[in-house]
Amino acid sequence: MRRLIRGLFGRLMLGMIAVSVLAVCVTAVFLYIRFDAINTRFREGTLHSFAVSIAKDVHGVGRKVFATIRPSTMARMEKEGGRFIVLGPSGARLASSAGATDAFVPVEDVPERYFELPKGTGPDTLYGLSLRLPEASPPAYVQVAFPSSDVVFDSVLEEFLQDIAWLWIPFMLLMLATNLLVARIALRPLAQTVEEAGAIQPGGVSVSLSEKGLPDDVLALVRAVNQALKRLREGYRAQEEFSGDMAHELRTPLAVMKAQLAVIDAPYGRVLERELSGMERLVEQLLDRVRLGRFRIEPGDVVDLREVTREAAAFLAPRVVARGRAIEVEAGPTPVLVAGGRDDLFRAVRNLVENALEHAPAGSLISLAVTDRPAIRVVDGGAGFPSVLLDAERRQRGLVRSDRREGVGLGLAIVERTMQVHGGRLDLTNPEAGGACAEMVFPRPASPSLPSRPAAGAA
Known part of the structure; x- marks a missing residue:
């Protein structure tokens, strides 16, 4: 409920x-x-009408007043539950309905006076009129009173409430439902924009939010976000170009220095040679990172994970054996096809194996397995990944760094980025039996029967 209230539609x-x-x-x-x-007003009109009808039957002769009320008038008043009394100049009763013996209210020398009598012996409040007869001399008065429930307009109001007023509730609900439906339809383009924004992954600044069908006020916000994404793209592109240019510029002097050190027959030459090899690997990783920034999967880019894994294992096997470790590949007879770039996946597997080689103890086994998930799993017998690397959120924010002695820890970050551009993910775990497990998990291809591209040379 709190989440609904915090939303715009809520x-x-x-x-x-x-x-x-x-x-x-x-x-x-x-x-x-x-x-x-x-x-x-209706009640007063009703009282005045009855009082005038009775007044027509009151006549003055000389100094005397006579009241002969027609039976039809009395019958009408009795039918409506009303009462009346005609008072002479001295306040004496000249005529009245049954049970009316005294004036309802004291007479006053005013043309007419409306009054209300509280509940007495009867069940209802009495509303009445005291009317002075203008033609009688000496003056005479007619007083009429009706219970509130018997006034005609009360019954009309009651019928209105019973027959019409109850429609307010369904009308209100219908109006509210219509307004909510209109609001939902109006906000539908905004919901699509929210979905597009939520789908942006790290490194996905190349996308823009759709501006189609948005209202003007929301469109201004979306355009501002798109402008911000554009500025991020420009900064990201400048950073990638700088990294690529720097890496290309470093490759030649590093190769020259390695060639010169190769002819030096001294122990320090071998030490410097190893350091230069580490620098060369760092340059290669920087170039890999730049390539991933420009990577796009084209239709027909289908790779067999078994072949990529075997090629990476064969490429690194001499180094693994020279370091006193062993390496194996487990893969079934059936091709495991995914959409992706062969060279990029080769470099990702290579980075995982190199990372395992740095941490696996001497004499241990580095195991590579291809599963139908589809996935590539690399397991070593080392001390396991530190807890900071097991946090997937930190890795997705680009905070993944290995503690390798060689390089500056770009290997796992490159693998993470490679899986992002392939629509998959990198899972890092520490098995209960010990060691570390890195698994490259891919989405299932839409057309797994497509043939893969011819093998490219591994670098």
Whole structure:
């Protein structure tokens, strides 16, 4: 619920609910005030109508007043539950309905006076009118009263509430549902933009968010984000070009120095030669990193993981044996095909094997296995990966570094980046039996039956 409220659609939904409830409440109050005013006017008109009808039957002769109320008028009042009384100049009763013996209210020398009597012996409040007869001399008065439930407009209001007012609730719900549907449709392009932004992976600054179908206010934000991504692309490209240029410039002097040291017959020459080999490997890794920044998988780029793994193992086997370790490859007879670049995957497997070689103890075995997952798994018998390398989130943010003595630890970072551009991932674990396990996990290819490209030369 808290997550819904924090979202834009959730806030719109709560706002619409609040506005709808407030609108219904304001409408109800307004209708109540209006109905109450109309009810008062209608009640007063009803009382005045009955009082005038009775007044027509009151006549003055000289100084005397006579009241002969027609039976039809009395029947109408009785039918409606009303009461009346006609008072003479001295306040004496001249005529009345059954049970009315005294004035309902004291008479006053005013043309008309509306009054309300609290509940007495009856179940309802009485609303009445005291009317002074303008033609009678001396003055006479007619007083009529009706229970509130028997005034005609009350029954009309009650029928209105029963037959019409209940429609407010379904009308409010229908209006709210319509507003929410409209809001959902209006926010649909924004939801697509959020999905596109969430799919951006590390190094994926080359993508741009779609601007199609967005409202103007959201479009301004998306364009600002796209401009920021463009600036990141330019900075990223400049960094990659600098790294590539630096690596290319270093290759030639390093090769010259190695050639000169090869003819020096002295112990320090071999030491310097090993250091230069490490520098050469670092340059190669920098070039690999630059190549990955420009990598794109084209249709038909299908690689057999068994072949790549065997080539990498064969390429590094002499070095592994020279260091006093052993290496093996486990792969089934069936090709394991994935979409990708053969040379890039070769370099990724090579980096994993070199990393294992640096940490595996003398006399141990480095095992490479190709599984139908599809995946390539490299296991060594060393001390395992440090905990910081087991954090996938840190690796995805580019914080992966190996503690190899050779190089500056770009190997695992290059493998991580290689798997990202191939749509897969790098899983690092420490098995319970000891050692370290690095697994390159690939997505299953859409067309696994496609033939792979011809083998490229391993470098």
